[in-house]
Amino acid sequence: MAYVDSRAFLDAAVLARLSRLALSARGPMNGSVTGIHKSATRGSSVEFAEYRKYVPGDDIKHVDWQVYARTDRFYMKEFEADTNLRCTIVLDCSASMSFDAGHGSKFDYARRLAATLAYLLVHQGDSVGLLCFGDGTHHDIPPRHTPSHLKHIFDTLSDVTPGGKTEMVQTIHDLAERIQQRALVIVLSDCFTEIPPLLDCFQHMRFRKHDLAVFHLLDRQELNFDFDRPIRFVDIEGSFNMITDPSIIQSGYRKELDRYLEGLKLGCREFGVDYRRVVTDTDYEKVLAAFLLQRMGGGLSR
Amino acid sequence: MTFLNPILLWGLPAALLPVAIHLLNRLRFRSVKWAAMMFLISATRSSTRRARLRHYLILLCRVLVILFLVLALSRPTIGGWLGGTMAGAPDTVIILLDRSASMEATDLRRQCSKREHALRLFAQAAAESAATSRFVLIESVLRTPHEIATPAVLAGLALASATDTAADIPAMFQAALDYLIRNKTGRTELWVASDLQASNWLPQRRDWLQLGAQLAALPQDVRVRLLALSDGYQHNVAVGLQHAQRRVGATPQTLGLALDISSAVPRPDVFPMIITLDGTRSQVDLTLNTPTLHYQRNLELLAGKPAGGWGKVELPADDNLRDNSCYFVYGDDVPLAAVVVSDTPAVARYLRLAASPVSGRFGRACEVLAPREAATMAWQELALLIWQAPPPCRRDGAGDPDVRHRRWHGPLSSSREKRPCRGRRAVRGRAARPPVGRHRHGQHRQAVSRTGMGST
Structure with a gap:
């Protein structure tokens, strides 16, 4: 585990604890070698x-x-x-993932999740690949199950930085067409895009009989919107900005966000997507443990 | 509304603090890089109007809270009828009614005098508390407390009718204070109706300080509510008679009138003044360029007329009808007859000399009578009676109430010995009323005048 100790997004103790659990697919897979x-x-x-x-x-x-x-x-x-399982981890590298309210960005959180999942998958004999997408950033590592491949994934995760706009929908559509065999696709993103096209690409992925799990990463401040004085909000993915009094639009913002989250959750449930809303101030070990245990039980997240 | 701590009202601008903070916050903003702009834009588009309205309502509430806090710390006392309504019905209501002549000024809007308007308002104000409160009237003429059933009856009471007199408001307050101390009333309200004339309120009097201290020291809760009818006269010209003097030395005889004509505002326009003398009317056109005009005029008396007569001066109707006319009379001098009743000749001689130093001159005459001759006096012709003898009494020994002592002179009487009355020695008669008006020595004729305007 020499390559683990040098990565800031990997915690050996967490890996050791989570290694007792297995990441199971919810359906039959088409692997190349014998697996679990x-x-x-x-x-x-x-x-x-x-x-x-x-x-x-x-x-x-x-x-x-x-x-x-x-x-x-x-x-x-x-x-x-x-x-065995062929898993592709899809990491959103858009600029919106770099939002940081003081306790780490969503991208760092997603990187920890991706690295830990990749480690667990490789160590249980499954193949894992990585797809990083963003404006100007595109890393596509096909699934492999060798330790050297895992190091390559970690190196890529270390090098990649968030930036640009979100191209999530098109990326997932392309990925769904590109993966020929049944596979597990894990999406790590804040999903800040319109719901209908997002659900369309999820549906496309499910149509191709892939097992799709979505980690919807949100910051606590994005959920609560608890500001107390006028603020100029600058779009992190562009130059648009607006000056507003948060106390005036707070309720409207929360209502819009709740409506969006509820719509996304219902859509994912409808298409059989393993949807998980993750707030980035939560311990990622607990998130992964819950994910693995529920998968071992064969159910969907609620 | 008055405030017990008015200096705290300087804190009223603090009510603008929330607005200032709001504006400062709008100017001082910080930038935040935000990822979830799609929800921010949607929220701004959908709910800004209602949220902004709610925000401004909250701001208004903050302003009002500070405003009410400052006002509450200033300890406001609500006067007027609102305060009376909120305080509940008092145990006793003492009505101090200014009946001075100026209260008869007519308001063209209300078509009634200030006094009538005040009585009407009193009746309305007392309608709710009439069942539980006791009402006492102290008016400006007698200044004697009179308990009344309800202020609604004031309109028909002679005690609340119009007069030509002046009012002494401090004395009325003193009468109310005496009543409060004497009767130990409970929670009391003093309802004062006045037009706030300085000549009635006498603000220079030092009694006010003492009255205020005494009212404040009363154990019961006493509130003073003032119905200020201080609307000034828009159009009011007053006429008053200074004197009317008959001059018999000239041919033909004339009557000199001296009038004081005053107006609150200058009257550059011409207005008529009607002078009636013995039924003959004459008109004089006047203009008032100054607040007060001293007007003198000699009226020619008709030859062959009786020795006396009367007349009046009238001005056109205006806001105050009570000061638009004055009356005067004139006539021959009436010799002032005096009688000294004494049983001591030496004392009687001095008293006679005091009453009439020179017999037959200065229009004075004096006669000395013994007590037993008092019954022969012609009381109707007497101006002065000096009784220096035991007072006449009835058969039962009590003082004879039939003897009419005149207050305006007061009998000079002394009793060096008390002797029981043995028979009825009632002296009946009526002393001659002294002439009302100015009496000037050295004038052959004397005019008797009476003005119709009271002091205001």
Whole structure:
């Protein structure tokens, strides 16, 4: 773990504690090697799957002779296949992720989540890739399961900086088309874009039978909007600015934000997206522990 | 409304502090890089109007809170009928009614005099508390407390009618104070109706300080409510008679009138003055360029007329009808007859000389009578009676009330010995009333005048 100690976004103690948990897929995956996840195809594990009729060309070693003795017909005994997981971590590197109200930016938080998840995945034998998108920033690392690949991911996470506008919708659409096999896609973003196109790309991802998990990162100040004097708000992704009295628009802001969050949550639930709203002043270990435990249980976040 | 701590009213500008802070905050803003601009823009677009209105209402509430705080610390006392309504019904209400002539000024809007208007307001104000309060009237003429059922009856009372007199407001307050001390009333209100004439209120009198201290020292709660009817006269010209003097030496005989004509504001326009003498009217056109005009005029008396007569001076109607006319009379000199009743000749001689130093001159004559001859006196013709003898008494020994002592002179009587009365020695008669007006020695004729204007 020499490459872990030198990363500011990795905590060895947290990694050690979380290593006891496994990151499970919610559905069958199409992996390249044997792993701990259920495969979409039949395999040679010890777990019985089903019977099917013999067809010429089948390997006769899977014929269930006891059934043949009773029924005088050939039936093939099939077993579940265990495969590995191909995961792609999508990290939003737009400038809005650099918002920092005093206890760390959303991007730093997302980077810790991404690095920890990548470590856990590689160490359980799964492949992990990284896609960083932003205005002028684009890093696409395909999924691999080797430790050297993990180091490459960490190096990329160290080098990348947030900036520019959000191109999240198009990026996810492209990714959904590009990933050929069933995979787990983990999105780390503040999702500051319109809900309908965002849900469209989520739906696209689900249509391609990918397991999609979204970590919606929000700062506490963005949720509460607790300012006490007139402020000139400068758009962090552009030059637009507006001077307003927060006490005047506070209720309206909260109402708009609640409406947005509720719409996004309902949309994600409708399309089977594992949606998690994360406030960045929360301990990321707890967030990941809850995520892993719920995945092990096979459910969606509520 | 008055304030017990008026100096704290200087803190009223502090009510503008929230506005100043609001403006300063608008000018002093800091910049924040913000990510969730989409919600900020939506919120600004959708709810700015209502939120801004609510914000300004909150600002207004803050201003009002400071305003009310400063006003409360200034300890306001609410006067007028609002204060009376909020304080509840008092136990006793003492009405101090200014009945001076100036209170008869007519307000053209109300079509009634100030006094009538005050009585009407009193009746309205007392309508709610009439069942629980006791009402006492102290008016400016008698200054004697009279308990009344309700102020509604004041309009029909002679005690509240118009007079031509002046008012002594400090004396009225003193009468009210005496009543409060004597009757130990509970919570009391003094309702004062006046037009605030300085000649009635006498602000230079030192009694006010003593009155204020005494009222403040009373154990009961006493409130003074002033119905100030101080609206000045818009158009009022007053006429007063200074003297009317008959001159018999000239031919034909004339009557010299000296009038004081005054107006609150100068009257450069011409207005008529009607002088009536023995039924004959004459008109004089006047202008008033100064507040006061001293006007003199000789009126020719008709030859062959009786020795006496009368007349009046009238001005056109204006706001105050009470000072628009004055009356005068004239006539021959009436010799002042005096009688000394004494049973001591030496004393009677000195008293006679005191009453009439030179018999037959200066219009004075004096006669000395013994007490037993007193019954023969012609009381109607007497101007002075000096009784230097035991007073006449009835058969039962009590003092004879039939003997009419005149206050305006007062009988000089002395009793060196008391003797019981043995028979009825009632002396009946009526002393001659002395002439009202100015009496000047050395004048052959004397005019008797009476003005119709009271002092205001």
